[in-house]
Amino acid sequence: MNKTNKLISYQKLTDIATVLFENGGLRSDDAAIIARDLVAANLRGLDSHGVSRIPMYLERIRRKVVNPQPNIKIQRITSAVSLVDGDDGMGFLAGHQAMDEAIELAKQSGIGLVGVRNSTHYGMAALYVKQAIEAGYISMAYTNSSPAIPVWGGRTPFLGASPFAAGVPGGEKSPYLLDMAMTVIARGKIRLAATHGEPIPSGLALDSDGVPTTDAKKAFEGVCLPFGGAKGAALAMLMDLLAGVLTGANYGGDVKSLYFDHSEPQNVGHLFIAIRPDLFVTKEEFNDRMDSFVDRAKDLPKAQGFDEILIPGEPEERTAIKRLEDGIPLTNEVIQSLVEEGVRSSVDVSNFF
Template sequence: MSLPTRYDWKKLQDFCANVFSAAGVKKEVADVVADSLIQADLRGVESHGVVRTAIYLKRIEQDMIDPFAEVEIENESVATALVNGKNQFGSVVGTKALEVAIKKAKENGAALVGVKGSNHFGTGAYYALKAIEQEMILLVVSNASQTMPPTGGIRPFIGTNPLAVGVPAGKEEPFIMDMATSLVARGKIIVAAQKGESIPLGWAIDKGGNPTTDAEAALEGSVLPMGGPKGYAISMFIDILAGVLTGAGFGKYVNNMYENWEEPQNVGHFFIAIDIKKFIPIELFKQRMDQYICEIKAEPKAPNVEEIFIPGELEHRKVIEKKTNGIELPLKVVQELQKIGERYGLDITQAQITLNTEEVTNNG
């Protein structure tokens, strides 16, 4: 059996940034987009990683993303702002909005920043980690195109609208919650359909509103919200904050990046930043967080459980492992990136690394 092909994360990031630059994107924009993609892969969120390179490029080519747009603050007060992304890359828009939120939070203790005119902005953890570096608490949400029905409905109306929270700690790893509001990622259903496998009952419904274990029927229908009505309510509230309040699209007016080639996505986001130092000294907060985390991890464990984890801890360990051993990409993604590289005179094999058998064994 041949060893898996992996890619050095820094070289893979450089490859992606060079691809976007070769496509005419400014270097500072290309660097942010590539960073967002690689950080997702490092944390094990492959659905938001370099697999998105091709669709991002296609949307540039079809004038569905404006990589030259200047993100603007349209309306603001001392602690609030409305950012217009002007259809720039979502990760660039999100980064700008985060900078505004952190600046205002440092000045006023907290800040609320809404965003309209954006695109898919990657993982929420990408922004949570940046806020943690600034010793801030961050809550960030985004809406998305239709994939889930309202409870009692049978067709998609709201997105799997994600919610992320980041909280710094001291010696312990920070608390990072990053989740969609669906029971399961739609990408898992796509994989099951490709393999001809069934899916667990409760993941999705078919287009007639019937529970199904058929992955193909599920893709024609809808994924279901986590916790039934509770997940639906949370997703709807995110849509209100990120879409209705900001002037961005909401519900059926958030356009699908893979299907709509006539209009921009007009995705909305919402950032809430809190300056911890305006409440208690930062070192005291970190000590209290460490105590809290340690006491949780020391709780009695259920049978066959070796360790209790806090949100974000497993992803942090994946980052360490992948930075050491490389990012493994599916063959289909590798082939796609190879073709993209050839188009722009770039060679993805320059980022390739190979582990010997001993290294693979020692690193699990």
């Protein structure tokens, strides 16, 4: 069932988001950054991580479990390692500063490693590796998150969906941009289905009693299943070890729920790695080799049902190009939630729609 109500331009949707965050107590520059990041997710077709999350983020600010104006601090540990304290602010802000720091370290040392603690949910993980790609760097981004999936053999939430992202810049061809959760499906997509009253396919989640379900609301209150069974659960565990245990952030089930727990800040952990692409070959040779790799991959014989071979990140980039031209689709429910959020902060955004 198509629940799309309207197509909204990129600029108009960014303006709406910026106004709502400014009225929610964020500094103007910070509000603009987060607004662009959320709309970037909508542009790439990841609507579960886009502007539909604005009411939830602002509610956490009102509940005082997110600091609207954080004093983010960066501590250099070695010539190639830094630690960022997010001061319980929006994770987008700590994430971008951390990747900037990783890139700066990599300029000097060839590789930069930056840990982050006292952060919160940082949105679409692709944001940070795209940031590195645009600067010409190879990168990886790790994060932990609130419990969403069980350890292999368990039935209660313990590990986060914890998306992993990686990026490799290209020359003339498309860069490699991977962004994937450790679950069969991103938990945010289940939340969106629950909001719309839509079912989800079987095999994605268990309800709170550990029973397989296609009811999105029960699934969101239960546990998501890891992709690849034990392999996905093991990778989710690695994400918690690197982003949580290593950085000094919360870990092992202690990250507070983004949706249901307003008792205290989340203390999410992230880990960013930036690598200079000219460490072993020249930049020109690296670019040529990347272009050759992409050409070789795309020229391979195609499996039945496939007209084209795409590099990770290419489908989302094509969606972004189309939505920039045509507009970003928003459902009635999302539009209504943004209008209601404006009313809460005494700003009328209905005229934008």
